[in-house]
Amino acid sequence: MTSFFTQLHKKKITLLSLIILATSFILAPPFLSRSVSRLVQLKSHLYPSSAIQQKLRRPFNTTPNRYIARMAYENELEVALLAVQRATLLTKSVFHSHSKGTLTKSDNSPVTIGDLGAQALIISSIKHVFPEDEVVGEEDADDLRKDEALRSLVWDLVQAAKLDDSAAEDKIGGPIKSVDAMLDSVDSGRSAGGRKGRIWALDPIDGTKGFLRGGQYAVCLALMIDGVPTVGVIGTPNLPVDDKAPLDADIGANADDSDGKGVLFGAVKGEGATSRPLSSGGLKEGSKIFMKPLNDISQATFCESVEAGHSSHGDNAAIASKLGITKPSVRMDSQAKYGSIARGAGDLYLRLPVSKTYQEKIWDHAAGVVIVQEAGGEVTDAWGKPLDFGIGRTLKDNKGVVAAPKGVFPRVIEVVKEVLGAKE
Ligand SMILES: Nc1ncnc2c1ncn2[C@@H]1O[C@H](COP(=O)(O)O)[C@@H](O)[C@H]1OP(=O)(O)O
Numbered sequence: 227m228t229s230f231f232t233q234l235h236k237k238k239i240t241l242l243s244l245i246i247l248a249t250s251f252i253l254a255p256p257f258l259s260r261s262v263s264r265l266v267q268l269k270s271h272l273y274p275s276s277a278i279q280q281k282l283r284r285p286f287n288t289t290p291n292r293y294i295a296r297m298a299y300e301n302e303l304e305v306a307l308l309a310v311q312r313a314t315l316l317t318k319s320v321f322h323s324h325s326k327g328t329l330t331k332s333d334n335s336p337v338t339i340g341d342l343g344a345q346a347l348i349i350s351s352i353k354h355v356f357p358e359d360e361v362v363g364e365e366d367a368d369d370l371r372k373d374e375a376l377r378s379l380v381w382d383l384v385q386a387a388k389l390d391d392s393a394a395e396d397k398i399g400g401p402i403k404s405v406d407a408m409l410d411s412v413d414s415g416r417s418a419g420g421r422k423g424r425i426w427a428l429d430p431i432d433g434t435k436g437f438l439r440g441g442q443y444a445v446c447l448a449l450m451i452d453g454v455p456t457v458g459v460i461g462t463p464n465l466p467v468d469d470k471a472p473l474d475a476d477i478g479a480n481a482d483d484s485d486g487k488g489v490l491f492g493a494v495k496g497e498g499a500t501s502r503p504l505s506s507g508g509l510k511e512g513s514k515i516f517m518k519p520l521n522d523i524s525q526a527t528f529c530e531s532v533e534a535g536h537s538s539h540g541d542n543a544a545i546a547s548k549l550g551i552t553k554p555s556v557r558m559d560s561q562a563k564y565g566s567i568a569r570g571a572g573d574l575y576l577r578l579p580v581s582k583t584y585q586e587k588i589w590d591h592a593a594g595v596v597i598v599q600e601a602g603g604e605v606t607d608a609w610g611k612p613l614d615f616g617i618g619r620t621l622k623d624n625k626g627v628v629a630a631p632k633g634v635f636p637r638v639i640e641v642v643k644e645v646l647g648a649k650e
């Protein structure tokens with residue numbers, strides 16, 4: 227009898243154990259997943275994603291690695307860097323040729339075959355990876371469609387410009403397939419711009435005057451998200467690779483892209499700015515760049531346009547003098563000025579308006595602005611107003627541009643306003 231009860235008791239225990247086991251199988255997963263997600267939340271609070279990504283980030287090369295965390299807009303940055311790098315192969319070949327193929331636009335500004343070829347290459351790269359994106363490009367294909375000799379010249383250049391790294395070439399779509407595809411690429415830069423969506427701003431050769439003169443020029447590309455410059459890339463074939471190379475007065479003239487020259491700047495909003503040597507293949511390793519901390523503003527080096535018609539040399543000089551700056555300005559063409567101050571070779575960029583009616587173009591500033599902001603600087607117009615990139619192809623609500631390290635920016639803008647105010 228006793229053994230019967232013992233048996234029954236054992237069976238009960240076994241049954242109970244089975245019930246508990248089954249229940250825990252049914253109920254445990256949700257509990258477990260909740261605990262895991264709590265752990266993840268806790269971890270991301272302790273280590274914000276940008277810090278984790280910073281640790282895991284690979285230097286931008288062309289080998290995708292899906293197991294490593296990617297930073298925001300990493301693919302866009304990589305495509306932009308490669309597209310600009312490939313376009314500089316074309317501009318450099320034109321820069322070296324004796325006849326630079328100048329033709330005159332109706333507004334009398336020089337346009338070159340380099341401009342048209344670089345625009346075709348860059349837009350075809352963007353459209354290969356991001357077909358839905360819009361592009362605001364400086365050029366259009368009207369002249370190319372009308373002029374057969376020009377068209378075949380540009381087509382030859384476009385076909386010859388190839389990165390000597392097949393993975394890098396593939397990433398940006400390889401060669402342009404036909405003359406018609408080239409014309410369509412150039413014409414895809416006709417976006418009106420605006421405040422919504424993904425729009426690229428492209429200056430295929432910024433500083434055409436410097437390019438024709440044999441000075442500084444830059445290939446510039448930026449992605450704007452809802453009107454805010456978010457990714458910026460500038461290729462400057464005639465700047466020294468060394469971020470620490472001092473800026474001297476010669477930098478804007480008699481430039482050449484001999485060995486040891488050529489820089490590719492890149493930045494993503496919130497992720498920092500980098501520079502790396504330009505190459506003819508995949509991307510070389512980049513390093514972070516920062517503006518120079520300026521403890522004594524009177525020691526600043528300020529950069530301005532070579533062309534007196536683009537920026538008032540007189541007003542710039544008056545501002546420098548009020549800031550106690552005695553060093554002469556460094557004059558150079560193009561957004562090479564933004565790159566130069568972002569890496570601490572120079573300090574300030576002053577672009578005081580000359581004309582009351584001129585509207586700055588978004589492609590002349592969008593890339594430079596992200597790079598300077600990410601290197602620790604601030605950029606506004608000459609009255610301290612934020613630059614508004616969301617109202618079309620021009621910065622029509624702004625006048626002039628001032629860029630400086632954050633710490634001294636308020637003082638600089640105060641003096642700029644004094645000088646402008648005295649002229650009102
Ligand atoms: N009156 C002007 N004021 C400011 N910038 C101008 C003016 N006229 C032309 N630009 C633009 O200045 C840019 C070059 O600037 P930088 O002097 O810094 O090299 C060019 O893109 C040029 O445009 P465009 O290409 O139409 O000539």
Ligand SMILES: [Mg+2]
Nearest residue numbers: 429432433590
């Ligand atoms: Mg330009």
